[in-house]
Amino acid sequence: MGNQLFASFFLLISILACNSSANYPQTCTCNSTFTIDKAPGMKMALLASRINSMEELQEIIEINYYNNFNRDTSHRDTESLVRLKHCSNGLEIISELKAGISQSDILNARNGSLTDQLALLYDSPFAIANRMEINKVYLLARIKPDLFGEGDVAFYDLALASVKNINTKDLAYIHPRDSSEKGFLNTFNHITAQAFITSYFSENLADFVADVHELHNMPELTSGRFTAEQLNAPDDNPVDNYVDMINNEWGQELGKLLKKRYFINRNTTWTPKLLARYMNDIQYYYSWALQIGFKPFTEEDVEVIRFxxxxxxxxxxxPMVNS
Incomplete structure (x- = not known):
């Protein structure tokens, strides 16, 4: 099954190669020879735990800033944009992030006045037009025992379950920091969530959710004007966020493949059997990308049943919920 999955993956990429729109980045073929030694053991996925500085990151991905008109640090970079390129295993993805609204703006509008909501409509018509689906993603990404009962699970719990399923500890933890929050768990969390949102909803929605999340974490990502404190922060720094952006894109590509594989749409009934198969395909991807092994999910797993x-x-x- 594994070889078939990745043959399909590369076929899909070749079909989509270099197709882009105003909303989507490109996926193209590329020469990845120069990145092999710079990112050993990381194919089409990155681990922030193995990248120690912006200088190291720029040996693996290309970072370019555009339209950064406001050089005075007292002003917001309303026109700034960052474009990342990651060439891996002969394929290149391009991730773009433009200054704009963040997830906090959406939550403030949802819980705020009519004026707040009209301001969001002006700044992001997409957020208003897709508010119901955005709320569904919010529910899937958060633990809500008041709505779903004690023991509710979210995307994070699926990622954590995958970490616990790693059964080649000798291979997985050659790099001790991979066991930290910045290691496998963070990479799995981003790729799993983005794959699922793409499969169940759309790539457009996955891209939007990823963008507003990153802009909430660190709006300076679009301009590259980081403070020394941000650059040196141990837990949330530009390297971590740029790695997240790259993993989000690979997650979307995987989600498009799995959407086709399982004929997933908004009306799909998710049985434990379907979700277990879906998660095992994601784990196979991780196994191939990061050279580690996994115990498979089963339809009896608590996380699978609950999610x-x-x-x-x-x-x-x-019902709509208040955050």
């Missing part, structure tokens, strides 16, 4: 039930409840219509 599949949660998806179906959200699809049936869970």
């Amino acid at each position: 599949s039930k949660k998806i179906n409840l959200i699809q049936e219509g869970v």
Whole structure:
């Protein structure tokens, strides 16, 4: 099954190669020879735990800043944009992030006045037009026992379950920092969530959710004007966020493949069997990309049962919640 999955993956990439729109980055073929030694053991996925500085990161990915008109640090870079390129295994993805609204702006508008909501409509018509789907993603990304009962699970819990499923500890933890929050867990969290949002909803929505999340974490990502404190922060620094952006794009590519493989749409009923198969395909991707092994998910796993039930409840219509 594994070889078939990745043959399909590369076929899909070749079909989509170099196709782009105003909303989507490009995916193209490239010469990845120069990155092999710079990112050993990381194919089409990155681990922030193995990258110690912006200088090291720029040996693996290309970073370019555009339209950074406001050089006075007292002003917001309303026109700034960053473009990242990652060439890996002969394929290149391009991730773009433009200054704009963040997830906090969306939450403030949802809980705020009519004026706040009109301001969001002006700044991001997409957020208003897709507010119901954005709320569904919010529910899937957060633990909400008041709505879904004790033991509710979210994307993070699926990622954590994958970390616990690693069964080649000798290979997985050659680099001790890979066991930290910045290691496998963070990479799995971003790729799993982005793959699922792309499969279940759309790449457009996945891209939007990723962008507003990164802009909330660090708006300076679009301009590259970081403070010394940000650059030296041990837990949340530009390297971590740029790695997240790259992993988000690979997650979307994987999500498009799995959407086709399982004929997933907004009306799909998620059985534990389907979710277990979906997660095992994601784990196979991690195994190939990061050269580690996994114990497979089963349809009896608690996380699988609870998350599949949660998806179906959200699809049936869970009341809007306050954050």
